[in-house]
Amino acid sequence: xxxxxxxxSLELVSGLGQGMSSEQKAALRASxxxxxxxxxxxxxxxxxxxxxxxxDYYIAQGCGEDQLHNRSVLYSxxxxxxxxxxxxxxxxxxxxxxxxxxxxxxxSHEYEYASTRNKADEDKADEDDPVPDEEEIKSLKxxxxxxATIALIDQESAVVPRGAYxxxxxxxxxxxxxxxxxxxxxARKLTNYFHCTPTLNPQTKTLEExxxxxxxxxxxxxLEHDIPRGSWSLQFxxxxxxxxxxxxxxxxxxxxxxxMTPHHGHIYIGNGQRNIDLPFML
Amino acid sequence: xxxxxxxxxxxxxxxxxxxxxxxxxxxxxxxVPGSTTxxxxxxxxxxxxxxxxxxxxxxxxxxxxxxDHLGRVLTRILNERPDNVVDFFEDISKExxxxxxxxxxxxxxxxxxVRETYELAEKHKALFLRAGGEEQEAEEEMxxxxxxxVIELAYYFEQAGVGLSRDETSRIFLALKQLVESQPVQKCxxxxxxxxxxxxxxxxxxxxxxxxxxxxxxxEAEEMEQESELKGEEEKEEPEDEPPKSTFKPPPxxxxxxxxxxxxxxxxxxxxxxxxxxxxxPMVTPAQIVAARKIRKxxxxxxxxxxxxxxxxxxxxxxxxxxxxxxxxGGTQVSPLGFYQFGEEEEEEEEGAIRSSYEENPxxxxxxxxxxxxxxxxxxxxxxxxxxxxxxxxxxxxxKSEEEVEEEEDEEEERDxxxxxxxxxxxxxxxxxxxxxxxxxxxPWTARLSSHVVPQFALAxxxxxxxxxxxxxxxxxKFENIYVGWGLKYNPExxxxxxxxxxxxxxxxxxxITEISDPTVEEEQALKAAQExxxEEEEEEEEEEExxxx
Numbered sequence: 001x002x003x004x005x006x007x008x009s010l011e012l013v014s015g016l017g018q019g020m021s022s023e024q025k026a027a028l029r030a031s032x033x034x035x036x037x038x039x040x041x042x043x044x045x046x047x048x049x050x051x052x053x054x055x056d057y058y059i060a061q062g063c064g065e066d067q068l069h070n071r072s073v074l075y076s077x078x079x080x081x082x083x084x085x086x087x088x089x090x091x092x093x094x095x096x097x098x099x100x101x102x103x104x105x106x107x108s109h110e111y112e113y114a115s116t117r118n119k120a121d122e123d124k125a126d127e128d129d130p131v132p133d134e135e136e137i138k139s140l141k142x143x144x145x146x147x148a149t150i151a152l153i154d155q156e157s158a159v160v161p162r163g164a165y166x167x168x169x170x171x172x173x174x175x176x177x178x179x180x181x182x183x184x185x186x187a188r189k190l191t192n193y194f195h196c197t198p199t200l201n202p203q204t205k206t207l208e209e210x211x212x213x214x215x216x217x218x219x220x221x222x223l224e225h226d227i228p229r230g231s232w233s234l235q236f237x238x239x240x241x242x243x244x245x246x247x248x249x250x251x252x253x254x255x256x257x258x259x260m261t262p263h264h265g266h267i268y269i270g271n272g273q274r275n276i277d278l279p280f281m282l
Numbered sequence: 283x284x285x286x287x288x289x290x291x292x293x294x295x296x297x298x299x300x301x302x303x304x305x306x307x308x309x310x311x312x313x314v315p316g317s318t319t320x321x322x323x324x325x326x327x328x329x330x331x332x333x334x335x336x337x338x339x340x341x342x343x344x345x346x347x348x349x350d351h352l353g354r355v356l357t358r359i360l361n362e363r364p365d366n367v368v369d370f371f372e373d374i375s376k377e378x379x380x381x382x383x384x385x386x387x388x389x390x391x392x393x394x395x396v397r398e399t400y401e402l403a404e405k406h407k408a409l410f411l412r413a414g415g416e417e418q419e420a421e422e423e424m425x426x427x428x429x430x431x432v433i434e435l436a437y438y439f440e441q442a443g444v445g446l447s448r449d450e451t452s453r454i455f456l457a458l459k460q461l462v463e464s465q466p467v468q469k470c471x472x473x474x475x476x477x478x479x480x481x482x483x484x485x486x487x488x489x490x491x492x493x494x495x496x497x498x499x500x501x502e503a504e505e506m507e508q509e510s511e512l513k514g515e516e517e518k519e520e521p522e523d524e525p526p527k528s529t530f531k532p533p534p535x536x537x538x539x540x541x542x543x544x545x546x547x548x549x550x551x552x553x554x555x556x557x558x559x560x561x562x563x564p565m566v567t568p569a570q571i572v573a574a575r576k577i578r579k580x581x582x583x584x585x586x587x588x589x590x591x592x593x594x595x596x597x598x599x600x601x602x603x604x605x606x607x608x609x610x611x612g613g614t615q616v617s618p619l620g621f622y623q624f625g626e627e628e629e630e631e632e633e634g635a636i637r638s639s640y641e642e643n644p645x646x647x648x649x650x651x652x653x654x655x656x657x658x659x660x661x662x663x664x665x666x667x668x669x670x671x672x673x674x675x676x677x678x679x680x681x682k683s684e685e686e687v688e689e690e691e692d693e694e695e696e697r698d699x700x701x702x703x704x705x706x707x708x709x710x711x712x713x714x715x716x717x718x719x720x721x722x723x724x725x726p727w728t729a730r731l732s733s734h735v736v737p738q739f740a741l742a743x744x745x746x747x748x749x750x751x752x753x754x755x756x757x758x759x760k761f762e763n764i765y766v767g768w769g770l771k772y773n774p775e776x777x778x779x780x781x782x783x784x785x786x787x788x789x790x791x792x793x794x795i796t797e798i799s800d801p802t803v804e805e806e807q808a809l810k811a812a813q814e815x816x817x818e819e820e821e822e823e824e825e826e827e828e829x830x831x832x
Contacts, residue, residue: 014447017766021443240399277777
């Protein structure tokens with residue numbers, strides 16, 4: 001969610017029961033402004049919190065000219081001092097998916113896990129030594145896991161309403177200044193919410209659907225075809241004035257939008273674990 | 283372009299002296315552009331063209347230009363001719379821009395779906411009206427009320443970064459007030475909130491005044507009915523031709539704990555939105571708790587929704603919710619050491635009996651927050667541990683069958699239990715949290731101070747890692763527990779439903795069920811002949827007997 005309207009936005013997503021304490025809110029107000037100055041971001045987003053056993057990670061994102069691509073990710077343990085995280089790589093995400101258990105809260109903590117995934121390597125190694133190495137103990141730094149988790153959450157659960165971003169003819173994604181919010185009827189449909197991530201797996205849409213698309217705003221995937229079906233909980237809160245979308249795949253991710261106003265945003269407050277049991281739970 | 287030119291252009295009243303080029307033809311019909319003959323000098327013409335060129339400049343941001351945009355806006359104004367256009371001219375301008383992002387696919391307008399909003403607002407308003415309408419009673423209540431000070435507790439939880447928004451808290455507070463006024467309640471507490479997919483549950487924990495509980499009598503009546511129904515069914519299930527009887531004996535049903543004891547110590551009421559009627563949850567049965575431990579389901583938010591799961595959950599979502607509440611309470615309701623103590627009467631009882639009640643310690647002084655954070659043994663559980671059986675007090679139902687006991691031992695346990703014997707024993711009431719076992723190297727609790735900047739006034743915050751969403755705080759003599767979450771236990775491993783039971787053994791193949799080959803015609807005839815002979819002999823014998831009788 002936008003750092004400028006953080007105070008107001010946190011109140012709207014507090015239906016989850018977890019937010020920021022008043023001290024943290026005050027600290028964020030100061031430090032995010034300085035962050036914008038130091039890194040020369042056009043916009044700073046407060047992304048959320050990943051709870052560890054000993055300490056919590058507070059995450060912020062900074063945007064450059066393009067609102068969608070190349071966002072910088074920063075973390076802090078005390079809401080004041082921010083450190084830049086490296087961009088996530090495919091390999092990092094794969095490695096991090098093998099680590100189970102909770103975050104500790106110490107970025108230099110090394111997880112040790114038994115890798116079972118080197119099948120391609122094993123096939124090659126078979127020729128040299130007849131006994132395939134069974135399980136390899138690998139280590140992964142918590143910082144890398146943090147990077148991968150943030151990237152995964154962004155990929156699978158970050159949400160924007162339709163029309164909030166426009167793609168310019170140069171391919172740059174910008175804020176839509178004339179976005180006035182979805183109407184009450186539109187707000188009830190998952191088709192009007194998009195994954196806020198560069199399209200990775202374009203869905204096969206029917207010709208009829210494609211005919212209605214506007215290339216300037218329909219350049220993202222909608223939530224409608226998410227698998228498994230029903231992985232979002234859509235509710236109206238605050239006396240039917242705020243739409244709240246909660247991800248069931250990443251419990252802790254909350255998106256809010258006030259219909260007929262341009263206010264929207266999402267925040268993640270959770271323990272950084274994907275709900276892999278989701279298909280059993282619906 | 284010079285400034286004075288621009289000024290004169292913008293101040294020109296439409297239709298009078300505004301100079302428009304001859305190509306300005308897309309305006310609405312009926313609009314008569316000003317006379318073009320005023321263009322006399324070249325200088326004037328040039329400035330107009332400069333101005334037009336400026337207006338036609340395409341925005342680098344949106345790709346629009348002001349000339350076309352103004353044209354569209356004016357067209358619309360002249361078509362619609364609204365009153366006092368000048369007051370909302372900018373709105374029209376904004377709307378025209380926004381319309382570019384909307385496809386006009388059909389002429390039907392969206393239904394204005396806000397009826398629910400009004401209904402909800404009426405309900406919320408009623409909460410306040412009720413409070414104001416009974417001023418006299420309110421004065422009486424100033425003296426003594428069982429209503430918890432939710433606002434104050436929310437203030438403490440806010441420092442911990444936990445809790446609902448302020449206006450939602452106020453609404454819940456008023457809803458609890460309504461509950462306390464309308465029902466004979468002896469104790470009331472805001473337990474927390476459980477999120478569902480469609481609706482959420484706001485949960486109040488109450489204790490009814492003794493003797494005024496409607497449920498006590500109803501329950502008894504229900505039990506009687508159930509028993510008689512069971513008997514009736516048994517009688518019906520005996521048809522004339524008796525099929526072979528099954529040797530399967532159903533496991534004995536473990537009776538539920540009575541109202542005000544064990545898992546049913548408190549009564550829980552839920553509502554989905556403050557202002558809606560409170561619904562009382564039924565009492566929980568051990569079977570429901572045992573089944574709830576085996577399944578992992580999201581709540582839908584509708585109390586009567588079926589729980590579709592394997593293994594089968596006995597009851598609908600109402601029962602599932604109650605079972606989860608019992609499990610969460612059993613695991614996460616904690617208080618500072620020394621706040622509660624055992625009553626003196628209890629101590630005099632036999633040592634074997636499990637103490638189930640406690641009272642507030644009037645001499646409790648409060649423990650400094652730093653000590654509460656550093657040492658988990660300063661926190662104690664004040665809700666009884668739920669045994670694997672699903673009860674707080676063990677019920678001996680398996681005096682003969684040992685298989686059942688073995689099964690129970692395999693079940694997931696809430697906490698580590700040292701040396702499980704045949705009668706299940708859990709940790710006693712008021713056990714320190716430091717005794718809680720780790721789950722997969724995850725410590726069950728995380729404690730911290732609410733503020734590191736000003737630790738003198740900080741609260742001690744306790745977060746459960748086993749039930750994400752369960753929090754407790756303490757400050758001086760105050761403490762409170764709250765749960766806001768999905769109502770699911772933390773599970774480090776992948777959930778996999780239990781496999782279906784083993785296929786039953788085939789019936790042992792013996793001579794009594796072996797099919798024999800059909801007799802041939804000769805054999806049948808031989809048998810018939812033999813039977814006829816036998817009959818004849820019998821008849822002869824009978825005749826002889828008759829002769830003898832005579």
